Amino acid sequence: MSLMAFDQTARGSELLLAMDPASGTPLHTQLERALREAIRSGRFTDGTRLPASRILATELGCSRWVVVEAYQQLAAEGFLRTRAGGGTTVITPQAERGDAPAVAPATAAVPLPADFEPGLPDLAAFPRSTWLRALQHTVRNLPPHHLDYGADAGVPQLRHVLAEHLARTRGVRTDTDGVIVSAGVTHGLTLLCEVLREEGHRQVAVEDPGWPRLGLAVRRAGLEPVQVPVDDEGLVVDALERTTARAVLVSPAHQFPAGVVLSPTRRTALLAWAAACDGVILEDDYDAEYRYDRRPVAALQPQAPDRVAYLGTVSKTLGPGVRLGWLVPPPALLSGVLRLRECGDPVPATVDQLALAHLIESGTLDRHLRRTRVDYLARLTALRTALAEYLPDARIQGVDAGLHLTVHLPDDTDESALLKEAREHGVQITGLSQYSSRPPARPGLIIGYGKARPRQIAPGIAALAAAYATVRGTRP
CATH class of the missing domain: 3.40.640.10 (Type I PLP-dependent aspartate aminotransferase-like (Major domain))
Structure with missing residues (x-):
């Protein structure tokens, strides 16, 4: 599954870069590592254009300095080329292109099949x-x-x-x-x-x-x-x-x-x-x-x-x-x-x-709303279909509206363990307990589909189902 847009420009919402502000590691270092690994693993091919620093900073929720610092470091290492007026493009190192023996990185970051963080629209759809x-x-x-x-x-x-x-x-x-x-x-x-x-x-x-x-x-x-x-x-x-x-x-x-x-x-x-x-x-x-x-x-x-x-x-x-x-x-x-x-x-x-x-x-706003309603309905339909196929134990609560779905799981599901295991499977998702002042009556998940690209929804739910099977001790 390609993560590039059709014009070979990577959209910020599709980079799927995992960053954790609470980890203690500086954000620019985390971004450097994530981009470096994405290039080494082949997710970003030679010549792929990356988003402008200001755009990527907005979509990652960090300062522009973080992105500029990461881009400059990777340019110095030979992973990126930055040209005035020409944007920032990927340069796949010779070793990674097969012209010389490749050196495997010490650690391999798990790419995110989908980011189901709730509360946000598709920021790339901004008109x-x-x-x-x-x-x-x-x-x-x-x-x-x-x-x-x-x-x-x-x-x-x-x-x-x-x-x-x-x-x-x-x-x-x-x-x-x-x-x-x-x-x-x-x-x-x-x-x-x-x-x-x-x-x-x-x-x-x-x-x-x-x-x-x-x-x-x-x-x-x-x-x-x-x-x-x-x-x-x-x-x-x-x-x-x-x-x-x-x-x-x-x-x-x-x-x-x-x-x-x-x-x-x-x-x-x-x-x-x-x-x-x-x-x-x-x-x-x-x-x-x-x-x-x-x-x-x-x-x-x-x-x-x-x-x-x-x-x-x-x-x-x-x-x-x-x-x-x-x-x-x-x-x-x-x-x-x-x-x-x-x-x-x-x-x-x-x-x-x-x-x-x-x-x-x-x-113009009304026309934008009509377009995005069609887009979000398609994502919601894909999400419901994927849940029915991969997580039949899930019970959906609420109406078909907004940019998220709430699903409840069997009472004996360990929600916190599921969230941790989902992260291990590369899925960003939140649990119902994170929005409750007391333990909820039933464990549940809040699945946002505003940020997730339509083609990422089914693989993301499949990965979530694998995490769920691991926590439940069953086969997916």
Whole structure:
């Protein structure tokens, strides 16, 4: 299976380079070793172009210095050729080409059949050309006054476009003045939590299992996160009512990681809870754009705009590196959020805000979503097929939506041992316990398919099944 793109340029998402920030080995050294071994093993053939250092650094989540240092070292060793304007290309050493006896490396890194890390879209699918055109259009038509510090709530043009876009796609009830531009859901959540603390709140209920960074954001804002369980119908409102929290963070359209939708009965109960305790619902609508079996359920905010603070982002549609999101607070919290902005909370860059407004107004974002929905549905279908073939013991939880699947395994499966064995088989994957505050009722895996290339999914699940068979003491 070739890991090269058709034009013989290796895409960063296909390099499958294993790096561990917690290992104690400098990241540039890890990258040098991984690239060196990939060249020696023949994964990267002579003349293959590697991604630009800035692009590869973004996709690996490291600084550009790490990539530049690794490229320079390998160029000095004769593995790479770097030319101004010509990119970085692989030079297979003479020994590896068979002209001289090859010296086997001391250790051989296991290539990853697939990276199933959840929480990320296909970063290589970012619409570079359309984003560039949007930036060019913005800069060409930018009045000079737009280069000042700007409005505390964000650029009015983007807020106006977002108000219309959210009303059309999610049913959100707001106007331009009700939308605040943020750097993403976590940023918006932090602003809301700081205002809630000023209003006398001491706790925020969060879903369990859930995305750990959201609970950390609640704690950094000076509030206590209170774990509330999630089942097949979403947040267990009965358990929420037994807490003393008067604010709750919930993802009704597609819960992470369980993948379930908040049922109509639970939605009604949650709104009743908020009315009864004078509470606030923080709605995390992080990936509602991706529902494959039907139209996504409407946002919760339209049913109680005075009780629900709506949060959204382009992190799953474009990429987290764009750093743009929005929040629609209830009227009672709006002025408090704006006060924080006056105290120096940063507003995302004006040019980027206007570029996003242009993408939405021109219909470019909608076209991008239509293309990526087709792509992600194909990956989801391939994943379901591979699970049915190689891991028939797995039970899928949740709906066909988002960029991940949650699967549960037999109760006697050792989840931690499976994760370790999967890594030995070259599979990057996470377990349900990594997102839970207490041991989950059933062992499970969170399988992200946003990063994995379609042709890598079946081999990756086959390797996972081999790891599962090893842990269970059975034959694959």
